[in-house]
Amino acid sequence: xxxxxxQSIRMVNHYxxxxxxTVKKSxxxxxxxxxxxxxxxxxxxxxxxxxxxLIAKQTDKVKTTLKQLEAIEDTYLLLDGLLVTHEQLxxxxxxxxxxxxxxxxxxxxxxxxxxxxxxxxxCLNTDRALFLPFPCGKCHKTDWYCxxxxxxxxxxxxxxxxxxxxxxxxxxxxxxxxxFTSTLTPHQERASDQLVNAxxxxxxxLLIHAxxxxxxxxxxxxxxxxxxxxxxxxxxATPRQDVIKELxxxxxxxxxxxxxxxxxxxxxxxxxxxxxxxxTTHQLIRYKLAFDxxxxxxxxxxxxxxxxxxxxxxxxxxxxxxTFIYLSATPRPALxxxxxxxxxxxxxxxxxxxxxxxxxxxxxxxxxxxxxxxxAITNERENNRQLLIFVATIKQAEALLPHVQAAYPxxxxxxxxxxxxxRKALIDEFRLRTIDILITTTILERGVTFPSVDVFVxxxxxxxxxxxALVQIAGxxxxxxxxxxxxxxxxxxxxxxxxxxxxxxxxxxxxxGERL
Amino acid sequence: xxxxxxxxDMNQAISWQSLGKRQRYGYCAxxxxxxxxxxxxxxxxxxxxxxxxxMCHDCKERRGxxxxxxxxxxxxxxxxxxxxxxxxxRYHYHALTPLKREINQGFLQHYGKLKQATLVPVPxxxxxMEERLFNQAALIASLINRPALSxxxxxxTGKQALKTRQERLDLANPFYLTEGKSLPKGPIVLIxxxxxxGTTIHHAANVLKTAGISEIYSxxxxx
Ligand SMILES: [Zn+2]
Ligand SMILES: [Zn+2]
Ligand SMILES: [Zn+2]
Ligand SMILES: [Zn+2]
Numbered sequence: 248x249x250x251x252x253x254q255s256i257r258m259v260n261h262y263x264x265x266x267x268x269t270v271k272k273s274x275x276x277x278x279x280x281x282x283x284x285x286x287x288x289x290x291x292x293x294x295x296x297x298x299x300x301l302i303a304k305q306t307d308k309v310k311t312t313l314k315q316l317e318a319i320e321d322t323y324l325l326l327d328g329l330l331v332t333h334e335q336l337x338x339x340x341x342x343x344x345x346x347x348x349x350x351x352x353x354x355x356x357x358x359x360x361x362x363x364x365x366x367x368x369x370c371l372n373t374d375r376a377l378f379l380p381f382p383c384g385k386c387h388k389t390d391w392y393c394x395x396x397x398x399x400x401x402x403x404x405x406x407x408x409x410x411x412x413x414x415x416x417x418x419x420x421x422x423x424x425x426x427f428t429s430t431l432t433p434h435q436e437r438a439s440d441q442l443v444n445a446x447x448x449x450x451x452x453l454l455i456h457a458x459x460x461x462x463x464x465x466x467x468x469x470x471x472x473x474x475x476x477x478x479x480x481x482x483x484a485t486p487r488q489d490v491i492k493e494l495x496x497x498x499x500x501x502x503x504x505x506x507x508x509x510x511x512x513x514x515x516x517x518x519x520x521x522x523x524x525x526x527t528t529h530q531l532i533r534y535k536l537a538f539d540x541x542x543x544x545x546x547x548x549x550x551x552x553x554x555x556x557x558x559x560x561x562x563x564x565x566x567x568x569x570t571f572i573y574l575s576a577t578p579r580p581a582l583x584x585x586x587x588x589x590x591x592x593x594x595x596x597x598x599x600x601x602x603x604x605x606x607x608x609x610x611x612x613x614x615x616x617x618x619x620x621x622x623a624i625t626n627e628r629e630n631n632r633q634l635l636i637f638v639a640t641i642k643q644a645e646a647l648l649p650h651v652q653a654a655y656p657x658x659x660x661x662x663x664x665x666x667x668x669x670r671k672a673l674i675d676e677f678r679l680r681t682i683d684i685l686i687t688t689t690i691l692e693r694g695v696t697f698p699s700v701d702v703f704v705x706x707x708x709x710x711x712x713x714x715x716a717l718v719q720i721a722g723x724x725x726x727x728x729x730x731x732x733x734x735x736x737x738x739x740x741x742x743x744x745x746x747x748x749x750x751x752x753x754x755x756x757x758x759x760g761e762r763l
Numbered sequence: 764x765x766x767x768x769x770x771x772d773m774n775q776a777i778s779w780q781s782l783g784k785r786q787r788y789g790y791c792a793x794x795x796x797x798x799x800x801x802x803x804x805x806x807x808x809x810x811x812x813x814x815x816x817x818m819c820h821d822c823k824e825r826r827g828x829x830x831x832x833x834x835x836x837x838x839x840x841x842x843x844x845x846x847x848x849x850x851x852x853r854y855h856y857h858a859l860t861p862l863k864r865e866i867n868q869g870f871l872q873h874y875g876k877l878k879q880a881t882l883v884p885v886p887x888x889x890x891x892m893e894e895r896l897f898n899q900a901a902l903i904a905s906l907i908n909r910p911a912l913s914x915x916x917x918x919x920t921g922k923q924a925l926k927t928r929q930e931r932l933d934l935a936n937p938f939y940l941t942e943g944k945s946l947p948k949g950p951i952v953l954i955x956x957x958x959x960x961g962t963t964i965h966h967a968a969n970v971l972k973t974a975g976i977s978e979i980y981s982x983x984x985x986x
Contacts, residue, residue: 401854
């Protein structure tokens with residue numbers, strides 16, 4: 248079966264190549280003819296109207312062939328590097344009957360089994376518990392299907408995964424309509440230059456280690472522009488949906504001529520492709536050898552560091568000649584050990600040092616809102632900042648809310664977590680300052696920026712608050728130029744390694760920042 | 764064990780009782796579908812919940828019944844629809860497996876007295892089988908502790924869910940007997956995932972009746 252498929256694919260490939268060449272040839276010859284005709288034009292046209300119509304005909308022909316070329320360009324954007332199931336391929340073929348003629352379809356067995364080990368070709372999962380057996384009604388034996396990536400379309404062991412590629416694509420420069428006028432700080436400038444350089448020289452890896460609030464996004468624009476100008480395809484992947492939605496308008500304002508698509512679970516753009524893709528790291532599962540530049544934001548964050556498959560999927564989505572850019576405020580030791588070329592930005596864009604967390608031993612045995620926390624809230628109310636209170640679990644957030652509301656009846660206090668229905672609305676309201684105190688789980692740990700907040704972490708000794716999480720949380724304070732300081736307080740029963748290390752690392756950054 | 768829906772790890776409490784019969788498939792507390800069992804009086808023919816226990820309008824209208832009666836386990840509402848979609852259209856074979864005990868109990872409650880019954884799953888067309896690689900009715904039949912026999916085949920007619928009620932009623936009988944199978948002696952219980960208009964099950968029952976089966980019942984997961 249596979250052999251047959253392979254053969255037919257080879258035939259299709261051959262056919263495409265020929266098609267491509269004929270299209271190209273006909274464009275060249277007809278444009279040459281037009282040139283020659285128009286040169287003679289002024290004298291000839293008067294003599295004969297027939298010639299005139301001939302010119303028109305030729306122009307039309309060129310136009311249609313140009314259209315064909317554009318269609319190939321579109322197809323490239325739409326399909327190159329896509330991984331699809333049998334069923335998805337069927338849908339694509341229905342939409343585009345000429346599919347076989349424009350693309351190269353490679354078949355990969357969906358689940359490979361070697362010496363009892365199974366691997367899913369799409370999500371690269373190897374966990375045996377995630378492969379479920381079932382009696383296949385087509386081949387009448389026991390097949391397996393991968394539960395890990397079921398939501399992207401079921402893959403069973405007797406099925407194939409198809410990798411779509413277009414070989415005869417010529418990169419052409421792209422008009423980007425680059426509108427970026429803000430001035431960068433010297434640190435941002437240095438990082439930006441290094442990024443441009445890495446992309447120009449096709450470097451494989453670059454780690455940008457920048458503190459929270461260093462202005463990472465601004466550092467990216469020039470590099471991305473450089474890539475797009477040379478016809479490279481760029482993808483910016485971040486772990487959180489909220490962040491993607493925030494980034495989109497900023498990118499649209501800078502790259503005014505580039506269509507940008509935004510992919511996350513449940514977005515409308517999932518079937519579209521463009522030169523510039525913003526997506527969640529999970530969406531990279533759809534691609535193989537698709538991008539020239541892949542920028543991965545918050546490499547240290549959940550779910551990226553938690554799921555080894557996501558790292559492999561990201562690596563697969565990048566072309567062999569592509570450039571990997573990692574962004575992180577708190578790179579994990581495993582990444583640091585790889586010793587990739589690193590660009591270090593230890594200073595925030597406004598030049599002020601990071602607020603250093605203050606640790607407080609506090610017992611939460613009797614109440615979710617101990618007396619010293621309440622006093623601290625009362626004290627901080629005087630400085631006119633909003634307050635973000637981080638807790639470890641949804642349960643804790645819900646338990647704490649009535650206590651805080653009872654203690655401050657005049658203030659607007661809300662709680663937000665992954666399962667709250669008004670999640671987005673509450674975050675927007677907090678940004679508009681109509682909420683005074685927001686109790687949150689780690690969902691607001693990164694990416695989102697509020698101009699002027701104080702940050703408390705209750706039960707900071709909980710497992711979910713690892714070093715990276717605490718550094719990120721502390722990084723929510725003092726983000727704006729107008730209010731570059733902010734109070735960060737950790738409350739806990741045991742002084743964990745994570746708390747100690749997070750404070751140490753923030754202090755270290757501040758020392759490094761001063762030296763520069 | 765992982766939750767079949769959200770894939771989170773579920774730590775099973777290991778006790779002496781649970782050691783022998785550890786389940787492989789389950790839902791976590793958050794994903795546990797909130798299925799509602801059909802209880803109380805039902806229409807004697809189609810098994811739909813009717814507060815008076817009288818025959819419903821649809822069943823009164825129906826002519827030429829080959830089916831003795833239908834019984835169903837759950838109400839066909841948001842929860843059961845979502846679960847069946849996961850199974851039938853996202854092709855999650857094991858989406859229903861954790862319901863094995865409840866399905867068995869439900870079956871015995873209605874058909875426990877039919878000791879010699881043979882289960883006949885309502886078939887899917889070859890085309891559908893090629894996409895799905897399994898028949899959800901056969902899957903449900905496999906969860907019931909009775910012998911199952913695939914006696915029927917089906918011509919391809921397109922997606923049921925996309926058709927209007929009238930279109931479905933108008934369709935000619937898409938079922939036919941599988942060649943080379945000998946008919947079982949006792950009663951037959953047709954098995955399907957859902958009974959909506961009943962057209963599908965009545966078509967299947969008609970074919971079996973014509974073939975000479977006298978006692979035909981049906982059991983579906985939802986109604
Ligand atoms: Zn998989
Ligand atoms: Zn199979
Ligand atoms: Zn679950
Ligand atoms: Zn009825």
